[in-house]
Amino acid sequence: MAKIISDPHQTHINQTLIDPTPADLLTTHPYMTLGSSGLMLENVSLKRVADNVGTPCWVIGGGVIKERLHRLKAAMYTVGLNVHFHYAVKANDHYAILSLIKNEGYGADIVSFGELSRTQKAGIPAQKVVFSGIGKTTVDIEQALGLGIGQINVESAEELAIISAIATRMGKIAPIALRINPDIDAQTHSKITTGLSHNKFGIPFVDAIALYAHAARLPGINLLGFATHIGSQILTMDPYRAAYVRMASLVRAAREQGLSVRVVDCGGGLGIAYNTLPEAQPEDLAKVIHTTLGTLDVQIALEPGRWVVGPAGVLLSRVILRKEQGMAVPFLIIDSAMNDLLRPSLYEAWHGILPLSAKAFQQPLEKTHVVGPVCESSDCFAQNRLLPRLQRQDYLAILDTGAYGSVMSSTYNSRPLAAHVLIENSCWKIIRERQTIEDLWRGELSPLH
Ligand SMILES: *Cc1c(COP(=O)(O)O)cnc(C)c1O
Numbered sequence: 001m002a003k004i005i006s007d008p009h010q011t012h013i014n015q016t017l018i019d020p021t022p023a024d025l026l027t028t029h030p031y032m033t034l035g036s037s038g039l040m041l042e043n044v045s046l047k048r049v050a051d052n053v054g055t056p057c058w059v060i061g062g063g064v065i066k067e068r069l070h071r072l073k074a075a076m077y078t079v080g081l082n083v084h085f086h087y088a089v090k091a092n093d094h095y096a097i098l099s100l101i102k103n104e105g106y107g108a109d110i111v112s113f114g115e116l117s118r119t120q121k122a123g124i125p126a127q128k129v130v131f132s133g134i135g136k137t138t139v140d141i142e143q144a145l146g147l148g149i150g151q152i153n154v155e156s157a158e159e160l161a162i163i164s165a166i167a168t169r170m171g172k173i174a175p176i177a178l179r180i181n182p183d184i185d186a187q188t189h190s191k192i193t194t195g196l197s198h199n200k201f202g203i204p205f206v207d208a209i210a211l212y213a214h215a216a217r218l219p220g221i222n223l224l225g226f227a228t229h230i231g232s233q234i235l236t237m238d239p240y241r242a243a244y245v246r247m248a249s250l251v252r253a254a255r256e257q258g259l260s261v262r263v264v265d266c267g268g269g270l271g272i273a274y275n276t277l278p279e280a281q282p283e284d285l286a287k288v289i290h291t292t293l294g295t296l297d298v299q300i301a302l303e304p305g306r307w308v309v310g311p312a313g314v315l316l317s318r319v320i321l322r323k324e325q326g327m328a329v330p331f332l333i334i335d336s337a338m339n340d341l342l343r344p345s346l347y348e349a350w351h352g353i354l355p356l357s358a359k360a361f362q363q364p365l366e367k368t369h370v371v372g373p374v375c376e377s378s379d380c381f382a383q384n385r386l387l388p389r390l391q392r393q394d395y396l397a398i399l400d401t402g403a404y405g406s407v408m409s410s411t412y413n414s415r416p417l418a419a420h421v422l423i424e425n426s427c428w429k430i431i432r433e434r435q436t437i438e439d440l441w442r443g444e445l446s447p448l449h
Pocket of ligand 1: 132231303305403
């Protein structure tokens with residue numbers, strides 16, 4: 001077993017600590033198994049999928065998602081918490097996945113009218129949808145109120161005034177919570193922390209009570225309570241505890257002023273085991289919520305995204321060629337790139353990589369840089385990664401890409417969006433066709449033609 005890395009900041013691409021070996025990764029990724037037909041996810045041979053669908057190809061395990069949805073629910077119910085769950089749609093917004101999530105009784109957390117529309121297509125009742133985000137447009141707010149949205153998380157005093165005005169004009173009552181920035185360091189990567197006072201998200205903690213009292217007097221507003229979301233890929237409970245202690249103090253302070261508080265929305269952010277660091281445990285989060293907010297008689301809400309879908313997905317790729325560098329570390333150039341999976345370029349994110357064939361697992365390990373073909377130096381999936389020696393045409397899987405994977409894809413370098421496959425009951429189905437070349441210029445017009 002490779003050395004356990006104890007600093008969450010080290011879970012990024014350029015880490016100097018020892019990477020887990022493929023064998024380590026199989027141990028820390030229990031959903032992936034190695035059979036005679038190679039790497040499997042939910043009893044499906046990933047090589048078979050790649051042979052049939054081609055690469056790059058996203059594969060997501062519906063069984064894994066369901067199991068994790070159940071575990072999260074069970075963790076909260078076990079400590080006696082009645083929680084409203086709103087899956088954060090931005091982690092993976094495919095409507096087949098949203099339907100699966102709806103069938104488990106989850107609502108949704110959305111950040112745009114497009115995401116709201118996807119939840120409606122998947123049949124999630126608008127009453128179970130929470131609208132977050134710092135820049136909701138007039139049309140966003142009108143559409144949400146028109147559909148009867150369950151809750152709008154308000155991120156500024158300015159937005160509060162806008163929502164009150166729109167609701168009043170429409171003759172509607174907007175159900176809102178104030179999203180508070182508790183000024184807590186989530187101890188995660190700087191690009192995915194949201195709960196520090198210099199981040200753009202939420203209402204400053206010090207302004208919370210005055211604005212809450214103001215909101216209670218505004219027309220067109222049904223004031224539900226408070227919300228917070230301190231960041232993403234959080235692996236320890238301390239930041240959550242600190243944030244929820246602050247939220248509990250707000251609930252008490254508001255009630256002392258005679259204001260009603262019915263809801264505390266605890267956000268998302270539970271981290272997963274990309275590397276050898278163990279993932280965050282929902283049972284631990286349940287205890288933290290129970291001890292900090294459990295006696296306040298409020299409706300608790302959660303907005304998990306990454307934790308639910310991240311470990312369920314892989315990105316299948318194929319080696320285009322192996323570029324030797326003399327004595328230096330060779331480049332493995334693969335057919336997936338930063339336009340497919342942006343996280344390594346955007347956040348220096350570390351993703352496990354495994355070959356698909358059982359034979360490839362037997363090859364001697366060597367250090368390799370794994371890169372995509374896009375014309376950017378940041379188009380790099382792994383540096384100095386210990387991998388079995390792979391050759392042209394070999395397949396590999398990039399692990400833990402179910403969250404913030406396909407949703408961030410672009411067609412940069414005119415690369416069509418990859419196909420998407422869902423596994424259910426040990427069968428796989430295409431849920432999004434690979435884009436065609438003609439799709440690339442659909443909607444483009446040229447006055448010269
Ligand atoms: C992104 C986001 C989430 C989900 O975060 P995860 O880290 O994927 O769990 C929840 N709530 C809000 C407001 C968000 O912006």
